[in-house]
Amino acid sequence: xxxxxxxRFLLAAGAAAAMGWPSAQAQTTEISFFYxxxxxxxxxxxxxxxxxxxxxxxxxxxxxxxxAGTYQxxxxxxxxxxxxxxxxxxxxxxxxxxxxxxxxxxxVPIDNFVKTADDKAWLGSFYKAFMMNSQTGGKTWGVPFQRxxxxxxxxxxxxxxxxxxxxxxxxxxxxxxxxxxxLTKKDASGKVTQWGVQIPSSGFPYWLFQxxxxxxxxxxxxxxxxxxxxxxxxxxxxxxxxxxxxxAGVHPPGVVEWGTTPKDFFEKKVAMMFTTTGNLTNVKxxxxxDFGVAMIPGNKRKGSPTGGGNFYIFKKSTPAQQxxxxxxxxxxxxxxxxxxxxxxxxxxxxxxxAYGTDALxxxxxxxxxxxxxxxxxxVSVAEFSTHDNQRVTKALNDGLQAALTGxxxxxxxxxxxxxxxxxxxxxxx
Amino acid sequence: xSARAAGHQSHASIHxxxxxxxxxxxxxxxxxxxxxxxxxxxxYSTPKGSRAAVWVGLENYRAMNDDPxxxxxxxxxLWFAGATIPLSIGLALVMAxxxxxxxxxxxxxxxxxxxxxxxxxxAVANIWLFFYTPQYGLLEQVTGALGLPSHNWFGDQSTALxxxxxxxxxxxxxxxxxxxxxxxQTLNPSLREAAAIEGASRWYFFRRVQWPLLMPTTLFVLxxxxxxxxxxxxxxxxxxxxxxxxxxxxxxxxxYEVGFKFWDxxxxxxxxxxxxxxxxSVALFQFFVLDKRVHYK
Numbered sequence: 001x002x003x004x005x006x007x008r009f010l011l012a013a014g015a016a017a018a019m020g021w022p023s024a025q026a027q028t029t030e031i032s033f034f035y036x037x038x039x040x041x042x043x044x045x046x047x048x049x050x051x052x053x054x055x056x057x058x059x060x061x062x063x064x065x066x067x068a069g070t071y072q073x074x075x076x077x078x079x080x081x082x083x084x085x086x087x088x089x090x091x092x093x094x095x096x097x098x099x100x101x102x103x104x105x106x107x108v109p110i111d112n113f114v115k116t117a118d119d120k121a122w123l124g125s126f127y128k129a130f131m132m133n134s135q136t137g138g139k140t141w142g143v144p145f146q147r148x149x150x151x152x153x154x155x156x157x158x159x160x161x162x163x164x165x166x167x168x169x170x171x172x173x174x175x176x177x178x179x180x181x182x183l184t185k186k187d188a189s190g191k192v193t194q195w196g197v198q199i200p201s202s203g204f205p206y207w208l209f210q211x212x213x214x215x216x217x218x219x220x221x222x223x224x225x226x227x228x229x230x231x232x233x234x235x236x237x238x239x240x241x242x243x244x245x246x247x248a249g250v251h252p253p254g255v256v257e258w259g260t261t262p263k264d265f266f267e268k269k270v271a272m273m274f275t276t277t278g279n280l281t282n283v284k285x286x287x288x289x290d291f292g293v294a295m296i297p298g299n300k301r302k303g304s305p306t307g308g309g310n311f312y313i314f315k316k317s318t319p320a321q322q323x324x325x326x327x328x329x330x331x332x333x334x335x336x337x338x339x340x341x342x343x344x345x346x347x348x349x350x351x352x353x354a355y356g357t358d359a360l361x362x363x364x365x366x367x368x369x370x371x372x373x374x375x376x377x378x379v380s381v382a383e384f385s386t387h388d389n390q391r392v393t394k395a396l397n398d399g400l401q402a403a404l405t406g407x408x409x410x411x412x413x414x415x416x417x418x419x420x421x422x423x424x425x426x427x428x429x
Numbered sequence: 430x431s432a433r434a435a436g437h438q439s440h441a442s443i444h445x446x447x448x449x450x451x452x453x454x455x456x457x458x459x460x461x462x463x464x465x466x467x468x469x470x471x472x473y474s475t476p477k478g479s480r481a482a483v484w485v486g487l488e489n490y491r492a493m494n495d496d497p498x499x500x501x502x503x504x505x506x507l508w509f510a511g512a513t514i515p516l517s518i519g520l521a522l523v524m525a526x527x528x529x530x531x532x533x534x535x536x537x538x539x540x541x542x543x544x545x546x547x548x549x550x551x552a553v554a555n556i557w558l559f560f561y562t563p564q565y566g567l568l569e570q571v572t573g574a575l576g577l578p579s580h581n582w583f584g585d586q587s588t589a590l591x592x593x594x595x596x597x598x599x600x601x602x603x604x605x606x607x608x609x610x611x612x613x614q615t616l617n618p619s620l621r622e623a624a625a626i627e628g629a630s631r632w633y634f635f636r637r638v639q640w641p642l643l644m645p646t647t648l649f650v651l652x653x654x655x656x657x658x659x660x661x662x663x664x665x666x667x668x669x670x671x672x673x674x675x676x677x678x679x680x681x682x683x684x685y686e687v688g689f690k691f692w693d694x695x696x697x698x699x700x701x702x703x704x705x706x707x708x709x710s711v712a713l714f715q716f717f718v719l720d721k722r723v724h725y726k
Contacts, residue, residue: 105478254584401673
C-alpha cells in the first residue's frame with residue numbers, strides 16, 4: 001500500500017519537474033561568477049552587494065558570485081571546470097592569463113557582444129594602459145575590473161630625519177639611490193636597523209622588475225606574446241641596478257618577501273617600499289606615521305606596469321548566459337560602481353569617467369595619494385604576459401632570484417632566462 | 430558436487446560481490462581508475478584548446494630527464510626526507526619517553542608537544558613566516574640579542590630549504606610522539622620492575638628492553654615519515670614558493686606547478702607515475718622486508 005503511494009508521489013514529482021523546469025528556465029538566466037581576493041578590505045561583501053543591486057535592476061538574471069581564493073586558485077578552479085565541461089559563465093582572472101585562456105579555447109571575445117553605439121562607447125571608455133593586457137590580434141578578450149599599478153610608498157618622518165624634503169620624493173634612479181643611502185640607518189655594531197628602499201622579489205618578482213625595466217625604456221615582450229627580450233642590454237642594466245642597491249647596502253640582501261613588505265614599512269624597517277596601489281587602504285589604516293605615495297622613479301623615462309584582474313566570459317555556456325554576463329559586466333564597470341569599488345579597495349578605477357564622479361572627486365581631494373596610481377597610467381605599460389605565460393614568467397623569476405641571491409651575474413641570469421623562454425615559445429611562432 | 434550445491438555456491442558468491450560492491454565502486458572510482466588513467470595519459474601529449482592529445486610515447490619521460498628543475502626538486506627532496514625522517518622520529522621518541530615518566534605537568538607537556546599537529550598547516554606556515562622574518566622576526570630577535578648578524582633566512586639559497594625542514598620536523602615530531610606514547614603505555618610494567626630489581630641503568634633498560642619492543646611502532650612511524658617526506662607541499666606554498674631560484678622546490682610542489690600552473694597535464698602525469706613508483710617500492714620494501722625483522726622474538 002505504502003509503495004503505491006510512493007510511486008504516485010514520484011510520478012507527480014516527475015510531472016511537476018517536467019512541466020515546471022522549462023518555464024522556470026525561460027524566466028531566469030543564472031550566471032555563475034568566480035572571483036578572487038588579492039588585497040585587504042571587505043571584498044566579498046562589496047561583490048555580494050553589487051550582485052544584489054544588479055539582480056534588483058534585472059529581475060530576469062540571477063548572478064551567483066563564488067569566492068574562489070587567490071588569483072592562482074581561481075584560475076585553477078576555472079580552468080579545471082572548463083576542462084570538465086561546466087566552467088563559470090564569467091570570472092575575474094589576471095589580465096596576464098589572457099593568452100593562456102585563448103590557448104585553452106576557454107573564452108569568447110568581448111567584441112561578440114558589443115553591438116550598439118552605447119556598447120562601443122562603453123568599451124572605448126577604459127584607460128588605454130589597462131586595455132593593453134586585454135587585447136591581442138585585433139580582439140578584446142577581457143574587460144578591466146580590479147586593476148592596479150606599482151607605486152612607491154615612503155615614510156615622510158624618516159625623510160625629515162634624514163634631512164630630505166618630504167614633499168619631494170626621488171624621481172630618478174640616481175636620486176633614489178642617494179636618498180636610500182641617507183635613509184639607511186645602522187646601530188653601534190654596524191647592523192642595519194632601517195633600510196633605505198625595498199623592492200620585494202618573492203611571488204611575482206617579474207612585476208616589480210618591470211618597474212625598473214620600464215624606467216629604463218625597455219619592453220619585455222611583443223604584443224602577440226610570442227617573443228621576449230630578457231637579454232636586451234637595457235634589461236640587464238635594470239637588473240644590475242637592483243642588484244647594486246643590495247651591494248651598496250641600502251636594500252635588504254637576498255630575496256625579499258612580497259607579503260611581509262607592508263609590515264616592514266609599518267615597523268619602520270624600511271623607509272621606501274615598492275608595492276601595489278591595491279595596498280593603499282591597508283597602509284592608510286596601519287601606518288602610524290605620515291606617509292607619502294609617489295610614482296616609480298625612472299632612469300631614461302618614468303613608468304610602471306599595470307596589474308590586476310579582468311572580467312572574462314567563458315565559451316562553454318549558453319548564448320543567453322553569455323549575454324547576461326555581458327550585461328552584468330557592463331553594469332558593474334559603470335563610473336559610479338567603479339568609483340565605489342576603487343574607494344573600498346584602493347584599486348585604480350577603470351575609466352576617466354569614474355574619476356569624474358562626485359564621490360571619487362571628493363575622495364581624491366581629501367586623500368591625494370589615491371590619485372597617484374591614476375596619474376601614473378599615461379606612462380604605464382602592459383604587464384608581462386605571453387603564451388604559456390606561467391612557464392615563461394617562471395623562467396624570468398628564477399633568473400631574477402638567481403641574480404639577487406648572487407649565484408649568477410645579471411647578464412648570465414638574463415641570458416639563461418632568454419634561452420629558456422625561447423625554448424618554451426618556439427611552439428607558438 | 431551436486432547441481433543444487435553449485436547453485437547455492439554461485440548464489441553466495443553473487444551475494445558476496447554485492448556486499449563488496451559499494452567499497453569496490455569507491456576504490457575503483459577514486460583510486461584505481463585515476464592511477465591507471467594517469468599512467469595512460471603520461472604517454473600522450475597535453476590536449477590544448479581544440480588540439481586533442483596525441484600519442485608521444487616516452488617523450489614526457491625524456492623531457493623529465495632534461496628538466497633541470499625536476500632534478501633540483503629530486504635532490505632537494507632527498508635532502509629534505511633525509512633530514513626530516515630521522516630528526517622527527519628521534520625527537521618524537523625522546524619526547525615520548527619524557528612525557529611517559531611520572532612528572533609534574535605531564536598532561537600539559539603532552540598537550541604542548543601535540544599542539545603543532547592539530548594546527549592547520551597553512552596557519553603553522555604563516556606563524557613561521559613571521560618567525561623567520563628578517564630584522565624583527567622571533568629568530569632575528571634571539572640572534573640579535575646574542576650579537577649575531579642579521580640574516581634573510583628564506584631569501585638566501587643556502588638556508589631556505591633548511592628552514593622549511595625545521596618547520597616540518599617541528600610539526601611531525603608531535604604527531605609521531607603520540608604513537609610512541611601509546612606503545613610505551615602498552616609495555617608490561619613488570620619488565621620495568623624486573624629491570625629495577627636487577628639494577629639495570631635507565632639507558633640499559635631503554636636499549637635492551639624498550640627500544641626492541643618499540644620496533645613495530647617505529648616501522649609504522651617510519652612508513653608515515655617517508656610518505657610525509659615526499660608529500661610535503663603546503664609549507665612550501667606559504668613560506669617560499671619554491672624559491673629563491675628553486676632552492677626550496679620539492680617534488681610535489683614542482684608537480685603542482687607543472688600540472689596546475691603550466692597546465693602541462695601530460696608531463697605532470699609522467700612525474701606522478703615516477704613519484705608513485707618510487708613511493709610504492711619504498712613502502713613495499715618496508716612492509717615485506719623490514720616488517721619481518723622488527724618483531725621481537
